[in-house]
Amino acid sequence: MSTMTVDRRAFLKTGTAAGAGLLVGFHLPVLATQDPAQQQEKKTPNPLNAWVHISPDNRVTLILEKSEMGQGIMTALPMILAEELCVDWKNVVVQQAPTNPEIYDHGTGGSGSVAGCWLPMRRAGAAAREMLVAAAAARWSVNPNTCKAQDGGVLHGARNNFLTYGQLAEDAAKLPIPNLNTVPLKNSADFTIVGKATPRFEGAAKTNGTAKFGIDSRVPGMQYAVVARCPVFGGK
Numbered sequence: 001m002s003t004m005t006v007d008r009r010a011f012l013k014t015g016t017a018a019g020a021g022l023l024v025g026f027h028l029p030v031l032a033t034q035d036p037a038q039q040q041e042k043k044t045p046n047p048l049n050a051w052v053h054i055s056p057d058n059r060v061t062l063i064l065e066k067s068e069m070g071q072g073i074m075t076a077l078p079m080i081l082a083e084e085l086c087v088d089w090k091n092v093v094v095q096q097a098p099t100n101p102e103i104y105d106h107g108t109g110g111s112g113s114v115a116g117c118w119l120p121m122r123r124a125g126a127a128a129r130e131m132l133v134a135a136a137a138a139r140w141s142v143n144p145n146t147c148k149a150q151d152g153g154v155l156h157g158a159r160n161n162f163l164t165y166g167q168l169a170e171d172a173a174k175l176p177i178p179n180l181n182t183v184p185l186k187n188s189a190d191f192t193i194v195g196k197a198t199p200r201f202e203g204a205a206k207t208n209g210t211a212k213f214g215i216d217s218r219v220p221g222m223q224y225a226v227v228a229r230c231p232v233f234g235g236k
Contacts (some may be wrong), residue, residue: 021055021169022131024177026124028065029116049097049104052081052124054132058152058166060087065097065104066113068202073113075200077121080114083193084125084186086149087165123180130178135171136163 025048051063062081068074078092097104129149136154137144140161148155153164188194205211230236 020173021053021166022128022173023054024052024124024128024131026050026052026120026127026180028120050120050124052085052128054128054165054169054172056166056169058091058164059093060085060091060152060165061093061095063095063097065107066117067096067108069108071111071113072200073108073117074202075198076114077117079193079198080118080121081125083191084122085129087152089193089198091152120180122185123183126183126185127178127180128172130183131172131175132165132168134175135168139163139168139171 027047028050049065051061053059053061053063055061060082062078064074064077066073066077074094078094079089082089082092133147133149133154134144136156137147140147140156140159142156142159146156146158148157153162154168155162202211
């Protein structure tokens, strides 16, 4: 699993040029403790603030507005997605959503990202999985119930046929997105990723000093400032 920062408009243009593949948009709550009714009342020009993209070259990208602030969400959230999507967690790339407050809130706090995103992330992964399975079944002219998502692809056991998600992405994109509130989720007893000890993807960079933080940012002509404080206690 890795991260990258790419402008979403440029990302979609690039995806279109290379074959857009499958793109599933969904909504993540700003804060886990926020009242759902308040979230619905909050007007936003784009209610979709997270995306799952599967490209024809078999890449899985999670476009996410959450920020890594030490709680490990850039490890945990892709794990949740990978679990439902039946792909290797290491093959999921996290793309940081653009800094555009009119579209993306980027609200991260209260140690609530995993709890708040748990169900939406699972539903998004399950929806993409079901679309890919349906696309494979149509390709083989078989019942979807005889097909199984496995290892980043779809298997038809009786025929021993297997197609990768990349091979199915464009066909799946033509199908309707399942209702995210009713899409079938995996049984927790079948989990192979969630609940397993997984090294934090950013751990090495933080320990060897290569990690970049906000304070490390530099731009041309950058100015530096400090807050002017009175040297006398209680002064103004």
